[in-house]
Amino acid sequence: MMDDTRTRLVESALRLLREEGLDAVTLRAVGDLTGLSRTAPYRHFTDKTALLAALAVRVIADLSAHVAAAISQEAGRRDRLRAFYLSYVKYATAHREEYRLVFASEFLAGHHPELEEAIDQVTTALGMAGTGEGPVPKAQLMALLSTAHGLAELAVAGQLAHKGIGYGDIVDVLVAPYGG
Amino acid sequence: MMDDTRTRLVESALRLLREEGLDAVTLRAVGDLTGLSRTAPYRHFTDKTALLAALAVRVIADLSAHVAAAISQEAGRRDRLRAFYLSYVKYATAHREEYRLVFASEFLAGHHPELEEAIDQVTTALGMAGTGEGPVPKAQLMALLSTAHGLAELAVAGQLAHKGIGYGDIVDVLVAPYGG
């Protein structure tokens, strides 16, 4: 598998994303950091957006694992739900730039099947973390994901802190309807 | 006040955004369309992001009005809630590029007070559309906004259609816990 270089490119991009932010992820910088030349990425990705999509896939996989781990430590339905929300938002706020990329790339999902697949992984991870009382309907899973997603964005944007609200407060509201 | 030109610039930007998408909103294009020269925007905005922030304020005001109008036509708590979600997501999907801008600019909210103010307007509009049974707590409002926001993004990104779910289905789930 000669994806070796490809992986290294994505890894370089991830490092740039983490250390210098989304704007620093330029094809030239990625090439440099990988020890290659500026246009090297074009041998492995058709486009810059293709690189970003691959990077987003990595980030989403991380996020997904993080969330799944957090959920698996809880037992009751309500606690699992809370763990889901909290871990999701916590990851987002702790990795601002990565989450920013995820947002941006969602708009490209249609053109990048792997991205859609990665997003699917999050939902299935969520589904498996259900109550054990049978499969959770898709619409319900997407409702959860929507909420977590929106909450994460507001938190990252500082819209909550700005109002003196912690995201924990909102999670309380969201979890309230569900019994223990 | 000579904000006239400033307004015209924003209006040109809005037209570009609607007709050719976010990527077409370039300072040069805005200048051209306004009948001015490429760097003219610099006399009214410190930055390109400042222009975009002003544009986002306009868009959010539109969205806010749209949502407020939809809510005001419903009476019961549940119906209002449903109207809120539906009108919000409908606006987002019907104005993809505009909503894309809103997403992008949220990350700049910290640096642009007017933007935060505009976002506040949405929540207060939401608050006034409450049940009439006293003010709705902030955390609850933000929870609603989060959900609508996240749902809108998934819808715009095509993540729902891709699964054969309409956003109406999800709204049903979201509204379910609230009695008529």
Add this chain to the structure above:
DNA sequence: CCAGCTACGTTGACATTGTCAACACAGGCT
């Protein structure tokens, strides 16, 4: 074994774009 194709990588060049500096000009204030 050799000709040649393919994958991978490099340099050069280009258009676009955000941004700044230098200049022009008009109107109101002193």
Add this chain to the structure above:
DNA sequence: AGCCTGTGTTGACAATGTCAACGTAGCTGG
């Protein structure tokens, strides 16, 4: 009148995504 300030213009520059042309190593089929 003299001048400052707001508004606008052109020229220039660096960064960036992208393409074209070129090089090269290695495997493949004859």
